[in-house]
Amino acid sequence: MVGSKDLEPSHAPFFPNVFFHNQFRAKPQWPAPGTSLSGKTAIITGGNTGLGYEAGLQLLDLDLSRLILAVRSVEKGKAAAAKLRRLHPESTIDVWELEMSSYPSIQAFAKRVDSQLPRLDMAILNAGVMRFNFQVVASTGHEEIIQVNYLSTMLLALLLLPILKTKRAPGGEPARLTIISAALTLSAKFPNRDATPLLPSFDDPGTFDRQEHYISSKLLAHMFLWNLVDHVSADDVIVNLADPAWVKGTELIRDPRGPAVRAAFKLFGATTGRTPRVGASCYVDAVVNKGKEAHGCFLMSWRVHPFAAVLYTPEGRVVTQRVWDETLAELGFAGKSRRTQDDLDRSLPASPIIQPNAIDHVNNVLSEYQLIHASDDTAKVLRAFVDHLSGPVATASGKQPPITPSPNQSAAFAIELAMTQIEGSTRGGQKLLKEACLRRDGKRCAVSGLIDSEAYKMMPPGERRGTG
Numbered sequence: 001m002v003g004s005k006d007l008e009p010s011h012a013p014f015f016p017n018v019f020f021h022n023q024f025r026a027k028p029q030w031p032a033p034g035t036s037l038s039g040k041t042a043i044i045t046g047g048n049t050g051l052g053y054e055a056g057l058q059l060l061d062l063d064l065s066r067l068i069l070a071v072r073s074v075e076k077g078k079a080a081a082a083k084l085r086r087l088h089p090e091s092t093i094d095v096w097e098l099e100m101s102s103y104p105s106i107q108a109f110a111k112r113v114d115s116q117l118p119r120l121d122m123a124i125l126n127a128g129v130m131r132f133n134f135q136v137v138a139s140t141g142h143e144e145i146i147q148v149n150y151l152s153t154m155l156l157a158l159l160l161l162p163i164l165k166t167k168r169a170p171g172g173e174p175a176r177l178t179i180i181s182a183a184l185t186l187s188a189k190f191p192n193r194d195a196t197p198l199l200p201s202f203d204d205p206g207t208f209d210r211q212e213h214y215i216s217s218k219l220l221a222h223m224f225l226w227n228l229v230d231h232v233s234a235d236d237v238i239v240n241l242a243d244p245a246w247v248k249g250t251e252l253i254r255d256p257r258g259p260a261v262r263a264a265f266k267l268f269g270a271t272t273g274r275t276p277r278v279g280a281s282c283y284v285d286a287v288v289n290k291g292k293e294a295h296g297c298f299l300m301s302w303r304v305h306p307f308a309a310v311l312y313t314p315e316g317r318v319v320t321q322r323v324w325d326e327t328l329a330e331l332g333f334a335g336k337s338r339r340t341q342d343d344l345d346r347s348l349p350a351s352p353i354i355q356p357n358a359i360d361h362v363n364n365v366l367s368e369y370q371l372i373h374a375s376d377d378t379a380k381v382l383r384a385f386v387d388h389l390s391g392p393v394a395t396a397s398g399k400q401p402p403i404t405p406s407p408n409q410s411a412a413f414a415i416e417l418a419m420t421q422i423e424g425s426t427r428g429g430q431k432l433l434k435e436a437c438l439r440r441d442g443k444r445c446a447v448s449g450l451i452d453s454e455a456y457k458m459m460p461p462g463e464r465r466g467t468g
């Protein structure tokens, strides 16, 4: 089957053609009888209500063993979990806190997933907002719809990818990562597409347009995925975008202005909306029915569909690349420039402490995204990583730490990500760090500048001249 990137772009008008097809013509694809998710673990963000809740229920109906409801309100999450447990007492249903407008909350959630889940088969990134009013997330300075639906969702996707890869089912079945999208992306006007830089242009209250901001938040994810899938193997994690179509009876439209607008939405939903059950079946289709053929694809009405036509144009390619670069730059710092020093202190190690598997971890992260193709770049990335790790040792001993610049923003992001995973000091870890430093520095100690005594003993006598 041909993926979204290789399909011909569709120029069918969204209203009425695409909308009419989605709402009235397309037929749900339910999992085949006998499909079982027994033994599997799934995460659903925003699983306390609406489509996320319904998707959780449908996965449990397929014998899912463990469901993590990742929610911003633990109270609401517990109420939803209680309802699900009554229907599925045999499954484990957990409620874990996740505030999608906070980078530290997302990082803490990913860390918890990594440290507490023995297994992870699928993650559905469903949490999302639609706002009628311009709102800014104070901790990042970004407009809320773009923050939650796009920037934070991409950060969570990037943090979960390596975890999904390592904690998927034994036996090699790929894990699944599905990001919830919207068919409305096909109607995107994207008025600020030429803004440079692009992402901050969404934070201008003067250009806020509720509908376009919501559509753009989902379109940006299409653009990010376009590049992301080049760095993720479908053998490890199948990543895709799924649209539930227009669904009635959820809480998405929360702050419509006035009773007339509320009544209009209700009537529009009642006459044209899918039920949450049918809408959420698109999520289940993406993570259960679809396989590698849907990797990197936009799934609409249970089928692989082209992305918005703009992505296929030369102009769209330029914007897509800009979206990728700007997003990695934003997430590379994980909002660092806007965060308080306290946040920074919490997320970065204060001293050069390293777990035994930290270098493995960074290598995994690097190969995960295939950030490095040329051997030159490999060397630079590893040198930059070792500089990050050993910097505090040099500083502590009054020396200027060496700083090798990362060859690209993606590598800088991977290193930053790895650094947030490192905590706790062990002898094994320190040995690894020392070895890496010695390799980098021609066997000289980063602190004293002298040849390491162990290395000295191993050197052929002729090479020992001039050593300290």
Ligand SMILES: NC(=O)c1ccc[n+]([C@@H]2O[C@H](COP(=O)([O-])OP(=O)(O)OC[C@H]3O[C@@H](n4cnc5c(N)ncnc54)[C@H](OP(=O)(O)O)[C@@H]3O)[C@@H](O)[C@H]2O)c1
Pocket (backbone or CB within 6 Å): 045, 046, 047, 048, 049, 050, 051, 052, 071, 072, 073, 076, 098, 099, 100, 101, 126, 127, 128, 129, 148, 180, 181, 182, 183, 243, 244, 245, 246, 247, 248, 250, 251, 252, 253
């Ligand atoms: N309904 C539709 O017609 C439709 C169509 C296309 C796409 N979608 C997409 O489908 C997804 C689910 O929408 P829905 O219709 O089910 O809406 P919903 O009923 O409002 O559910 C949204 C979920 O996201 C959570 N959420 C919102 N902001 C969050 C934040 N900052 N941190 C953590 N969680 C947050 C909400 O938590 P709280 O309950 O605590 O607020 C809720 O659990 C969204 O991504 C939406 O864009 C919906």
